[in-house]
Amino acid sequence: MKTHTVDFSRREFIALGGAVALAPSAAAPSKPWHQTVRRIGQVNFSEHDVVDADVEAWANYWADVKVDAVQINVTGMIAFYPTQIPFHKRSRYLNNRDFFGECCRAAKKRGIRVIGRFSPDLQWEDALEAHPEWFLRDRDGKPVPPFSRTPGLYQTCMFSPYYFEQTPAIMREVNARYDVDGLYANGWPNWHMPVCYCNVCRNLPKPGSMEYHERFMARAIEIWTLYDKIAKEKSPDNLFFGNLGGGYRTGLNIKQLAEKCDWFNADNQGRTGASPAWGASQQGRVAQSVMKGRTITNVTGAWSTGNPMWRNATKSPAEAEMWMAQTAASGMVIWYHWLGAQTGLGEDRRWQQTGRNFLQWHARHNPHFINRRSIANVGLVLGQRTQTFYRPPGEGTAGDYVEGYYAALLDSRHTFEFVHEDDLVPESLRKFDALILPNVALMSDAQCRQIEAYAAAGGSVMADFETSLFDERGRERADFGLARLFGMSKAGGRVGSRGFENSFYARIERPHEILRGFTETNWTAGCEWRVQVKSDAPPVMTAVGPYPAYPTEVVYTEKMHTTEPALVLREIGPSRLVYFPGDIGRTFWRSGHQDPLRLITNSLDWMLRGRHPLTVSGDGLVELFAWETSAGFAIHLLNMNNPALHRATIQRHSPIGSQRVRFELPGGAAPVKRVRLLRSEQPVGFTQKGRTVEFTIPKVIDYEVAAIE
Ligand SMILES: [Zn+2]
Known part of the structure; x- marks a missing residue:
């Protein structure tokens, strides 16, 4: 059972800039x-x-x-x-x-x-003699066939x-x-x-x-x-x-x-x-x-x-x-x-x-799919330069850093959006209560200053591993570009899992809200790779290992206690800052382990202070979207529960039971007239108290859209 309390952030109010009508607005230019x-x-x-x-x-x-x-x-x-x-x-x-x-x-x-x-990407060998310049060439100057190796067909050069x-x-x-x-x-x-x-x-x-x-x-x-x-x-x-x-x-x-x-x-x-x-x-x-x-x-x-x-x-x-x-x-x-x-x-x-x-x-149900804007309060920063040019240590791709947070956001039922790294301007960030930087390793000085400005305006930020350790050209910095923001600095190189040297842990040093649920243990599963950092703040968690995993006789270390932070937390006014020196997103994605997941979602809860424009409580893995539409608002629930969740192909849907929805209408919205479930094509009873609308969706087969009019 997942639950969240509902609130509407101060910045969300500002972003809305006044009243939002439920009825379609006056004729816009066609x-x-x-x-x-x-x-x-x-x-x-x-x-x-x-x-x-x-x-x-x-x-x-x-x-x-x-x-x-x-x-x-x-x-x-x-x-x-x-x-x-x-x-x-x-x-x-x-x-x-x-x-x-x-x-x-x-x-x-x-x-x-x-x-x-059009298919401008391919052309036949008939044109080779008359237009040799049209074709893509390999190192030896030979034309290059497509991946299908269709006889007589070659790739063209852009x-x-x-x-x-x-x-x-x-x-x-x-x-x-x-x-x-x-x-x-x-x-x-x-x-x-x-x-x-x-x-x-x-x-x-x-x-x-x-x-x-x-x-x-x-x-x-x-x-x-x-x-x-x-x-x-x-x-x-x-x-x-x-x-x-x-x-x-x-x-x-x-x-x-x-x-x-x-x-x-x-x-x-x-x-x-x-x-x-x-x-x-x-x-x-x-x-x-x-x-x-x-x-x-x-x-x-x-x-x-x-x-x-x-x-x-x-x-x-x-x-x-x-x-x-x-x-x-x-x-x-x-x-x-x-x-x-x-x-x-x-x-x-x-x-x-x-x-x-x-x-x-x-x-x-066309009018309910004509969207005006998305309603979300968490931003996941899309670092395209990192995805294209950064080489992660160990196995996998730079995509693993993103997937881990994506999966954690689904698990914890947040409403979130991607924010492009070249769009970190106040107008785009204002709506978010929290930003996540999923090992956005390559960042320009200007982008680091934009993130600092966001935090200075009250936004909370979470980052992990080598975020901001390289500039936008991929040149390694002496220290993190965001060192000042998080109150930490680089103290050594990458430490990571090598062969059977892969027992790594994060020791709990003192109680904190982020550690909620970690009882009967002195440590959590640690991150596979980390950067050694130092911080003046007393550490909440410290890094242990890696030490060998085999044979059992050598599965120990004499350095069971360190002073190296595994988590750096900071509060500046309303802004809450979380930095994991380890690759916590990727570790969760590769392992599926509950500890990195819990640390990510607990961190988000701490950063958001209970602010959620949308809360959907019930069993199961559900992906959420909330939109202001031409007809009012639409809450989308995608039922992700299926034995084929992580591998194609879904053979049949696996329905989930009742889902309790609490939605906070934007300020100034007119009273709700009705709520309808579009996929099951039936009305649903609701209550409205102030700006809070509540109703229960009895069942979700594959997908449900609750249309609020
Ligand atoms: Zn060419």
Whole structure:
């Protein structure tokens, strides 16, 4: 049973800036079409589908499930229409048929917008002789095949004229011939940052370096700007957008791209192997940190994502439903995606009913998915530079530092958001009572000063391990950039688990609120890696070990007591500061041990002083989102309980019992008229005392949305 008391922070009041009406506000200036979409549909056609596809059945399906727009293949490597552009190879099955045109007209007849899908990333060897400069090259100057190793197909280079001559020519041809509303590039920009040795790229900085990364981003933005300009040549309301999946692991600077783009599409279609279930909602939080309410889509693969993958077989309906639910809960637009149109709409047609059920339900409750702002009081800082350039000690990736805190925030049922490291300005941070820096190792001096300013304004901060130990270029500092804030300093190097030297502990030195629940023990499981630090404050916990784990005869150390802090706590006015010299987030993620989890969640409780805009009490692991919507407020509960929580695939939902909700309305909100549960489609009784609304959700099968009007 998890419970939290409810309060509304002082800074939350300030952020709201006065009264918030429950009713929809007076007519706002009308937004372009692409800022109002809620559902997108796509059947990704193979070259051969031109023979088989039933265009009328295709259009009828997408009209039936109430999508606002469809993706149709143009594409760049295979033309789905009788193109006149050299090297835009027509489908060998086209026979002068205009397949793209037929699909486009069928969609338009049903009032559905059309987005032309391009694949600028690949081209055939037919073009090698005439345009050797188009292709990505390896060290020996040879063209590079795609990961699929499709015979005769090679990767194109983003720094070549293929991107600023050939692709624009195709885009302009499509604009001239068809009633399209937007252009989309699949496979670009490639967030893996491809390495190329063509004549242009040979003169670029070393691949993998920060200088190369900067050139890559500048080029990506240049191309994005050009393609968007071409899209707008057709109509000012048209747009171009690229493919920005990868969550927080993307090598692309999403903050820079978000400043240029009106539509963030996350090609994050499903889980592979040992991935946690929350992949789509986490992607949503990542994208929201830079898009701030502008259109974000996340693709749900109705096909079987994973390894092995089946492109033409339907995935488990429960897994697909969960992915769409997370997409909706995190404030993104659902993009439902199937591959192949053999025998009309695919050999396997099971995907259709899954999409129909979810998308029609979603459309019935449309106003509750039009979000104005997210309500959350914890910020998790997204350190993209650290994710791209920092090499963690030991096994794993820099992502492990983030996942540990993410899992802990779910476990403790907090409402939280990602905050991008390049957005640590007071206007963005003001709403949060607490910030978490999950080993954000690379930080500029300016970013350190921003965190200090946040704390000086009353905000609380938690950080771990090597946070701020490197500058933004990855150069190690003599001391932490945030040493002054946390009242500690570097006293030695990294200490960590090596082979069987992996018994490490944190000794309890004196009572503290953060140690709540640690009884009948003198120490807790420690962190796998830590930085040796010193602090003038008397330590609450000290570090012990590591010492050997095998053989049992040597499992001890003569240094059972040290003065090295394992936890540094500080209070400055209302600001509470927590620094773990160990990699506590990652240790929790890798081990699943209850001690690092308890220390993280107890620390958050201490920092927040009981302030929670939303409290949901009940059994189970639930991911929460709270939004102010066009209809009032919406509380989203994602039921994460499933035997397949940490490994695909969910076969069936595992319902959880009653969940008690306490929600604090923003100041000035009108009295609540009703509360409805959208997923179970029933009203629910509620009480309102002052600004506090309380009600009970009797059961959550997969997902519930409580709409407060
Ligand atoms: Zn190149």
